[in-house]
Amino acid sequence: xxxxxxxxxxxxxxxxxxxxxxxxxxxxxxxxxxxxxxxxxxxxxxxxxxxxxxxxxxxxxxxxxxxxxxxxxxxxxxxxxxxxxxxxxxxxxxxxxxxxxxxxxxxxxxxxxxxxxxxxxxxxxxxxxxxxxxxxxxxxxxxxxxxxxxxxxxxxxxxxxxxxxxxxxxxxxxxxxxxxxxxxxxxxxxxxxxxxxxxxxxxxxxxxxxxxxxxxxxxxxxxxxxxxxxxxxxxxxxxxxxxxxxxxxxxxxxxxxxxxxxxxxxxxxxxxxxxxxxxxxxxxxxxxxxxxxxxxxxxxxxxxxxxxxxxxxxxxxxxxxxxxxxxxxxxxxxxxxxxxxxxxxxxxxxxxxxxxxxxxxxxxxxxxxxxxxxxx
Numbered sequence: 001x002x003x004x005x006x007x008x009x010x011x012x013x014x015x016x017x018x019x020x021x022x023x024x025x026x027x028x029x030x031x032x033x034x035x036x037x038x039x040x041x042x043x044x045x046x047x048x049x050x051x052x053x054x055x056x057x058x059x060x061x062x063x064x065x066x067x068x069x070x071x072x073x074x075x076x077x078x079x080x081x082x083x084x085x086x087x088x089x090x091x092x093x094x095x096x097x098x099x100x101x102x103x104x105x106x107x108x109x110x111x112x113x114x115x116x117x118x119x120x121x122x123x124x125x126x127x128x129x130x131x132x133x134x135x136x137x138x139x140x141x142x143x144x145x146x147x148x149x150x151x152x153x154x155x156x157x158x159x160x161x162x163x164x165x166x167x168x169x170x171x172x173x174x175x176x177x178x179x180x181x182x183x184x185x186x187x188x189x190x191x192x193x194x195x196x197x198x199x200x201x202x203x204x205x206x207x208x209x210x211x212x213x214x215x216x217x218x219x220x221x222x223x224x225x226x227x228x229x230x231x232x233x234x235x236x237x238x239x240x241x242x243x244x245x246x247x248x249x250x251x252x253x254x255x256x257x258x259x260x261x262x263x264x265x266x267x268x269x270x271x272x273x274x275x276x277x278x279x280x281x282x283x284x285x286x287x288x289x290x291x292x293x294x295x296x297x298x299x300x301x302x303x304x305x306x307x308x309x310x311x312x313x314x315x316x317x318x319x320x321x322x323x324x325x326x327x328x329x330x331x332x333x334x335x336x337x338x339x340x341x342x343x344x345x346x347x348x349x350x351x352x353x354x355x356x357x358x359x360x361x362x363x364x365x366x367x368x369x370x371x372x373x374x375x376x
Contacts, residue, residue: 032094128157147330170231272297288326
């Protein structure tokens with residue numbers, strides 16, 4: 001059966017006739033997440049996605065969707081860092097289960113490679129997920145160089161990536177923990193740590209960082225693109241300053257997501273480390289995003305103090321949240337140990353794939369442009 005690949009227009013507002021294709025693309029993303037995890041907790045709805053697609057300054061987003069008639073059956077989102085020297089294009093590619101193995105994913109990947117050529121990017125990266133229940137599927141296994149995990153080679157995402165020349169660069173452990181009713185437990189554990197702590201204050205805030213911390217928070221945010229383990233993957237350095245901190249805060253608020261921060265501040269009132277929880281509107285879940293302690297400040301249990309402080313804040317600000325999810329490199333033993341101590345358990349693995357195109361690929365791949373393509 002034939003299908004058509006075309007760019008997804010970015011509407012002015014959700015819920016309008018002009019937003020139909022954008023909303024259909026987001027729904028496909030949610031259906032793909034559900035096919036892997038059995039739920040949609042990790043999916044971004046159209047209202048959350050729209051502000052991200054409007055970012056042309058730091059990490060632009062462009063999407064293509066696959067259509068069979070008036071039904072969207074797949075999509076690829078392409079995002080990239082605008083910083084000088086950046087060389088990667090990151091993809092989120094998914095096809096509905098019933099439309100797989102029909103050339104749809106290959107056509108979407110071709111559209112994404114056209115964007116890479118247009119931008120002069122030589123490296124493509126992408127993720128695929130394997131839920132815990134599917135990790136022990138029989139057959140051959142794929143292992144990253146670092147860490148101890150592996151995924152079945154038969155997993156649909158892995159099979160697609162390998163067949164298109166991607167290599168497995170890193171595995172991330174997807175973990176979750178229940179938090180409902182644990183407010184007293186977290187408060188007690190945090191108080192015990194604070195009683196024996198010195199040299200650093202823990203500050204918390206919602207959505208908007210205190211003005212006097214913005215510059216040093218930007219330094220810590222930039223370190224998130226250089227300090228965590230990256231396996232055999234290529235990560236572009238993100239350039240952060242106060243303006244980017246404020247722009248990111250504004251984008252999260254526009255997306256309807258509440259951001260909870262905890263920061264360790266040293267005697268000079270400089271951010272030594274921070275952690276962030278992202279709370280989607282209308283969800284019972286929270287998501288543990290960045291956590292980092294800058295190298296000069298490690299060895300003081302700041303990671304545990306930060307996470308406990310933010311869990312205490314979570315119960316104060318959003319007591320209706322029942323669980324928290326986090327993603328960590330499989331080789332990041334220290335952070336994984338902190339998470340296990342907090343009560344996180346493994347829910348699955350995310351595989352980071354990287355494609356380093358051969359020189360010949362750039363000569364004949366064409367360009368994505370703005371036109372439509374068809375396939376069967």
